[in-house]
Amino acid sequence: MVASHAAKNLKKGQELPPWSYKVVREDLVRYANASGDANPIHQNEEFAKSVGLPDIIAHGMHTMARMGQYITDWTGDPGAVELFKTRFSAMVVVPADGGNIVTVAGKVSETLEGERVRIDLLATTQDGAAVAKGEAIVALG
Amino acid sequence: MPLNKAFEGREFAESPPYEVTAESIREFADAIGDPNPLYRDETAAKEAGYDAIIAPPTYLTKLNFIYSAEMMLDPDLGLNYALVVHGEQEYEYRRPVRAGDVLVAKPRIASIAARGRNELLVTEAVVSTTSGEQVAVARSTIVSRGTAPQEG
Numbered sequence: 001m002v003a004s005h006a007a008k009n010l011k012k013g014q015e016l017p018p019w020s021y022k023v024v025r026e027d028l029v030r031y032a033n034a035s036g037d038a039n040p041i042h043q044n045e046e047f048a049k050s051v052g053l054p055d056i057i058a059h060g061m062h063t064m065a066r067m068g069q070y071i072t073d074w075t076g077d078p079g080a081v082e083l084f085k086t087r088f089s090a091m092v093v094v095p096a097d098g099g100n101i102v103t104v105a106g107k108v109s110e111t112l113e114g115e116r117v118r119i120d121l122l123a124t125t126q127d128g129a130a131v132a133k134g135e136a137i138v139a140l141g
Numbered sequence: 142m143p144l145n146k147a148f149e150g151r152e153f154a155e156s157p158p159y160e161v162t163a164e165s166i167r168e169f170a171d172a173i174g175d176p177n178p179l180y181r182d183e184t185a186a187k188e189a190g191y192d193a194i195i196a197p198p199t200y201l202t203k204l205n206f207i208y209s210a211e212m213m214l215d216p217d218l219g220l221n222y223a224l225v226v227h228g229e230q231e232y233e234y235r236r237p238v239r240a241g242d243v244l245v246a247k248p249r250i251a252s253i254a255a256r257g258r259n260e261l262l263v264t265e266a267v268v269s270t271t272s273g274e275q276v277a278v279a280r281s282t283i284v285s286r287g288t289a290p291q292e293g
Contacts, residue, residue: 034171060227065173065175073177078197079237084234087228
């Protein structure tokens, strides 16, 4: 698969098309099983509330995984990702009824040597809370 | 109670070999809802220039639970799991993880620092194949809520 964006056509500040995904509790059960993170705050409402959380919350790494898909879909080649980091700033609350919708946005924050770019990422929930900020360095050559 | 600063810089034993199977990659990709064929279809992966099915960037989180246990559960470190939040995660990739890799991680505690009332514990693990090829470096920032030493 060829990276679908030429570095020379990208400019600092340029925005990537935003992308949204829905997260429901079943997703978190699947993620817990696949990742090995069995913390009950991601699966058990009663437990989550007992430790002071508003409801079940998504795994931070689930959010990062979806942000990763945003980047790899954009580059076309997962192997083009050289660096990927995320800072978790708020919880993705996942109520039983309807779950939550997270929107990921990205923009080119820097053009780097060797046809590489730095992309700043921001994930927000439907109530407008910024839940994760990230950055990725991807090679487009 | 504050974390034990003596752990700063401490290195831990290499994790046991972890075999990356095509099945576990597919299961992980399914779980995150990513339909990319490179995570499932060997033909597609080969057409894209890879020797085998490759894994999504955050697949390495599966290893995290294996190599972190010894560090995090050491009673002398003083980490109270009920107070812990995952603050930040970073991966530097040398190449994608692929089916057939046998990976080991060499973890260490990079830093322990107070920020306000919290403490930030940064762990770093170099992930390599058992034949010594470096695949990635993973850094995790763990927030220990409310355990910073109080002055005065």
